[in-house]
Amino acid sequence: MENTQRSEWDEEEKQAEVGIWKYIFGFTEMALVKCAIELGIADTIESHGGGPMTLSELSSTLGCDPSPLYRVMRFLTHRGIFKEMPTTQGSPGYAQTRLSSRLLRNGEHSVAALILFESSPVMLAPWHSLSARVLAYETAPFDVVHGEDIWRYAAENPGHSRLLNEAMACDARLVVPAILQGCPEVFDGLSSLVDVGGGNGMTLQLLVKSCQWIRGINFDLPHVVSDAAEFPGIEHVGGDMFASVPKADAAFLMWVLHDWGDNECIQILKKCREAISEDKGKVIIVEAVIDQEAKISDKLRDARLALDMIMMAHTTTGKERTLEEWGLVLGKAGFSRYRAKPIRAVQSVIEAFP
Numbered sequence: 001m002e003n004t005q006r007s008e009w010d011e012e013e014k015q016a017e018v019g020i021w022k023y024i025f026g027f028t029e030m031a032l033v034k035c036a037i038e039l040g041i042a043d044t045i046e047s048h049g050g051g052p053m054t055l056s057e058l059s060s061t062l063g064c065d066p067s068p069l070y071r072v073m074r075f076l077t078h079r080g081i082f083k084e085m086p087t088t089q090g091s092p093g094y095a096q097t098r099l100s101s102r103l104l105r106n107g108e109h110s111v112a113a114l115i116l117f118e119s120s121p122v123m124l125a126p127w128h129s130l131s132a133r134v135l136a137y138e139t140a141p142f143d144v145v146h147g148e149d150i151w152r153y154a155a156e157n158p159g160h161s162r163l164l165n166e167a168m169a170c171d172a173r174l175v176v177p178a179i180l181q182g183c184p185e186v187f188d189g190l191s192s193l194v195d196v197g198g199g200n201g202m203t204l205q206l207l208v209k210s211c212q213w214i215r216g217i218n219f220d221l222p223h224v225v226s227d228a229a230e231f232p233g234i235e236h237v238g239g240d241m242f243a244s245v246p247k248a249d250a251a252f253l254m255w256v257l258h259d260w261g262d263n264e265c266i267q268i269l270k271k272c273r274e275a276i277s278e279d280k281g282k283v284i285i286v287e288a289v290i291d292q293e294a295k296i297s298d299k300l301r302d303a304r305l306a307l308d309m310i311m312m313a314h315t316t317t318g319k320e321r322t323l324e325e326w327g328l329v330l331g332k333a334g335f336s337r338y339r340a341k342p343i344r345a346v347q348s349v350i351e352a353f354p
Contacts, residue, residue: 042103051095117167169202176206182343194248197256245275254286261317269333285350
């Protein structure tokens with residue numbers, strides 16, 4: 001028994017010796033992926049047909065010194081982001097992968113805008129104050145670092161606001177197809193839909209394009225919708241969701257409620273309930289559900305838990321919720337019943353009825 005315990009301890013110690021380096025140098029992965037996006041490595045390889053490109057071809061096209069580029073590519077290929085393949089001439093080259101295709105600026109599955117947003121100096125700085133948030137729960141690290149909350153900061157800094165809206169639009173291009181594929185029935189029978197906190201309108205554009213019977217209302221703060229592009233079947237309305245929500249058959253909220261505490265969520269949901277009809281009205285919520293990992297995929301559990309930490313760093317009261325917590329919030333907001341369905345995304349779809 002003692003030898004078995006010692007053997008287990010030795011193995012655990014070996015794993016710890018290797019594993020701890022992930023936390024010492026963990027920031028390098030985000031930094032190198034951001035570097036790849038800014039250099040346009042994936043876009044360059046894609047324009048070459050997906051690969052492979054030699055180091056000389058890649059550095060010449062990017063207009064950079066091959067020596068530092070080689071070191072960057074050595075790191076990225078080791079992480080499996082790009083892959084090494086022989087060229088037609090037999091010399092080694094770099095080719096695209098399913099993962100690197102997500103770094104394309106305008107790719108179908110691109111997350112480039114999300115990466116650039118989360119890795120921006122504005123969004124990274126609050127992480128250095130996370131422990132202070134745990135010790136003094138009243139103030140978000142973002143507020144401490146920048147002197148105001150994330151919404152006021154975005155309103156006063158157009159560049160950051162555009163970065164935020166581009167990141168949300170990027171997420172919409174990934175999640176809306178997953179919603180339409182996983183539970184298209186949630187939009188059946190609806191003639192109008194108000195997207196509360198709809199940003200630049202990308203979510204509604206995708207929904208209205210697929211569900212052409214729906215009249216869309218993109219509702220957000222005035223400075224946000226002022227940047228939204230016109231689109232057939234969509235009306236942009238500026239306002240405050242804590243005061244009132246435009247009337248429609250259904251209200252749609254994606255990645256909005258997790259920014260707020262229970263009291264604020266209840267207030268927003270009550271305004272949504274006032275905006276929808278009693279007979280066929282409903283609220284459609286697209287958010288991460290912490291306790292559904294086993295039903296969706298354990299592989300996304302890390303992403304959902306990380307998202308909860310992002311809420312802690314960037315908002316004062318925001319958090320990701322369990323299904324039971326969603327039920328309590330919806331009940332207090334006056335909804336009689338709800339149902340949740342997982343989709344192929346970090347988020348799930350929750351339908352709440354009056």
